[in-house]
Amino acid sequence: MKITEHMLQMGFNQALQDNIDNDKAAIYDIARVITVHRDSYIICKAGDDVTAKLSGKFLHEAQTTIDRPTVGDWVYVDFHDDNSDAVIHGFIPRISVMKRKMVGKRTDYQLIAANIDTAFIVQSLHDDFNLRRLERYMVMITETGITPIMLLSKSDLMAEDDIAEKIATILAIIPDMTIVPFSNEDGTNLEKIKGLLHAGKTYCMVGSSGVGKTTLLNSLLGEALFATAAVREYDGKGRHTTTSRHLIQLANGAMMIDTPGMRELGNLLTDSGIDETFSEIIELAQQCKFNDCSHQNEKNCAILAALKDGSLTEARYQSYKKMQREADFKDMSYVQKKQKGKKFQKQINAVLKDKRSRENY
Secondary structure, three states, X not given: OOOOHHHHHOOOOHHHHHOOOHHHHHHOXXXXXEEEOOOOEEEXXXXXXXXXXXXXXXXXXXXXXXXXXXXXXXXXXXXXXXXXEEEEEEEOOOOOEEEEEOOOOOOOEEEEEEOOOEEEEEEEOOOXXXXXXXXXXXXXXXXXXXXXXXXXXXXXXXXXXXXHHHHHHHHHHOOOOEEEEOOOOOOOOHHHHHHOOOOOOEEXXXXXXXXXXXXXXXXXXXXXXXXXXXXXXXXXXXXXXXXXXXXXXXXXXXEEEEOOOOOOOOOEOOOHHHXXXXXXXXXXXXXXXXXXXXXXXXXXXHHHHHHHHOOOOHHHHXXXXXXXXXXXXXXXXXXXXXXXXXXXXHHHHHHHHHHHHHHHO
């Protein structure tokens, strides 16, 4: 198939071309999903935005949400009515995808965006700064090789020394992290952020509501295209202004995906992302004397030694353990989870029975 100039401008690359199904490419056009609605999609082909729906066959074969297109996907499309309407028949395998597991009996996912090159993690210096949440974002982002960059908003509300201190706490756990403090109010470092965006590359912004993602996007666009809302005064939390994901092409040719605010990231897809985010803990564990070290009270345990001398903080180690437990639980089958729940309930019943016996005695 022929790769058009517009496809390259929209982020199509060699890795995607290597994943193309030549049989489908011979029949259908290829376009990129720029918006996802409940029952329809907006796709872009040759600069035109077209409403599209899934074909009946595709919809029937899509067993879970991960089998359906998301923002950033490249899809095989059949256009109708002078390109005013379209039907999606599949998508090109993704080179990266951000997703998190959903709660429920079946293993399902919430897709965030696909085919992303770089993710900007946005936190507020003023009231949203949270290292544990940052670690969760890092696990989600590094899972499929997306490059993370940290943007710290509302720098106008904090002294330079305090900003430097917060940056130092991030670099202490993620030494190679690119970090840019900025302000939507006075314009600090907005040009620096623009310099990080390159034509033909796809970026996304993730972070809690109210940290300034949408305002930053409007600044990058050069117009107030998307609505914003003030942070609530009584608790400092933001209100959701972005309710769906959109892929927007900036003036310099870079593409940006804005995502709804996610304050809680409890159910992450946590496999290789944990090892990369907590690489220093993984390396310490390999230095323990015993291969099956539980890091509880064994002699020559490298992790216990690091906790004792302060080179590893208790908060970071507990964060690692918590996410590892979540990952282990998510990897269990439904039957295993049910058995685990029954076993736990039996333990509770035994404790209650013993308590009643003591009271009656």
